[in-house]
Amino acid sequence: MDNQNYEHIPKEKFEFAQLDAEIHDKKLETKSRGYFADAFLRFRKNKSSVAAAIIIGLQILFAIVSPIISPYSVYDKDKIYTNYPPYVESVAKLGIGILDGSVVRNSQNEAQYAYWKAIGEETGMDPVIDIVGTDVTTVKQRGQDKEVLTYKLKTNRYYEIGIQYRVISYEEFENIQQFQNETGIQVIYPYVEPEDIQGISDNANIWYQVSDSKGTPIYDANGELIPAYSTNKSIEGAPYDSLRIDGDDGSYIYSIRKSGSVQCRICYYNYYIYLNGRTPTFLLGTNSVGQDLFCAIGVGARFSIVFALIVSALNLTIGAIYGAIQGYYGGTIDLVMDRICDILANVPFIVVATLFQLHLAPKVGIVPSFLFAFVLTGWISMAALTRKQFYRFKGQEFVLAARTLGASDRRLMFKHIFPNSLGTIITSCALVIPGVIRSETTLTYLGIINISDFTGTSIGTLMSQGQTSMTTSPHAMLFPALYFSLLLISFNLFGNGLRDAFNPSMRGVDD
Secondary structure, three states: OOHHHHOOOOHHHHOOOOOOOOOOOOOOOOOOOOHHHHHHHHHHOOHHHHHHHHHHHHHHHHHHHHHHHOOOOOOOOOOOOOOOOOEOHHHHOOOOOOOEOEEEEEEEOHHHHHHHHHHHHHHOOOOEEEEEEEEEEEEEEOOEEEEEEEEEEEEEHHHHOOEEEEEEOHHHHHHHHHHHHHHOOOOEEOOOOHHHHOOOOOOOOOOEOEOOOOOOEOEOOOOOEOEOOOOOOOOOOOOOOOOOOOOOOOOOOOOEEEOOEEEEEEEHHHHHHHHHOOOOOEOOOEOOOOOEHHHHHHHHHHHHHHHHHHHHHHHHHHHHHHHHHHHHHOHHHHHHHHHHHHHHHOOOHHHHHHHHHHHHHHHHOHHHHHHHHHHHHHOHHHHHHHHHHHHHHOOOHHHHHHHHOOOOHHHHHHHHHHHHHHHHHHHHHHHHHHHHHHHHHHHHHHOOOOOHHHHOOOHHHHHHHHHOOOOOOOHHHHHHHHHHHHHHHHHHHHHHHHHHHOOHHHOOOOO
């Protein structure tokens, strides 16, 4: 270019901008983003995986908290309240239709309806919550048409029990009387002799006069039930000096002696309060053995989650070491080790678990043998994944540079190659967890493995118990199955999110 073109440029344009200043590299205004930070950023954009992570967190929190806040332990089993629906007395009294221990009973005739009402009349706890509907049907009786009225009732199962016959010691009989005097809660009710109620001896809720052995009630002129309480002073019973029901002028008998003990009629709901110091409270109901499902699901889930984490950690450790050796050295070593994996992989897991349960469990315990069955072949998939990652990275330039500088095989394997494979391995490990939970639950559900003696229960055991009463008490199956399903679905979505987040090809890509 001609020098004359520069003659019109002012001199100050040629002066140094920082003549006396020291010039340094400026710090980047934006912070550099590492591999895991970049993965977390991508994971956050996956809404389903984030939701799954939150659900997993809540389920783990439930497993930790529910056995702590439940008033029961997993070993508390009530023989009467079995397969009972969810019930909380304070909520039931609100009449909003939840946690009221209710069931719907169809085709209840007049005698059955009177039976439920009689329980409420005697105990003050009416089982009939609501009359859902009525139906009139015509039946043939002695050649004539007769209309029969039936009811569809919503009843409280906890009040349905009403009164029971109990044989108790003299000491407990006196203790119950003391409890009644202190609390004002009636537990013991007047005795009824079977001969006064048509020989009915197996139903303590028949306290009124009946016309037949089916319990058809007899009413007075006002349409009221006629009490059949015993006033026979010749009956030898234990001394009773406590609360008496309304209408008792001191003539009713409250017990009879029986083989060194006394038999009496007790209100089981109030007897439960006497035994436990609280009303029955089952937030998720009970199962077939009388366990509180709220506590039992938490205990079972706690074992399943912890067990799955331990199995995954062991499989990760064994598989990572085994696969690292395979992938790094290759050749004959890889070939021999791969054939060992092929042999173990073809052993059916259910056969291993069953054999260990039969032969190893008596020696080392149920849980250690169960754990060994999972670990025996569970690490193979992790080893194959690690092997593939080592084959991928061991020829990279940074590995060759480290080897040139004298790095040992161990350092190359676990300081240079393995960290670059960690994202994929962690993702695979997260996907292993639901598989372990599913296998553990399946084996306990089928009864092949029984860990109830060690943990108290398991999710699989709870579902197996609930299966036997699905038609009458669906909640016993529903709640454990719902928890199990949510856990597996959430772990799978969470694992898929991790897989996408740790995908190296996606690094730095913004949606």
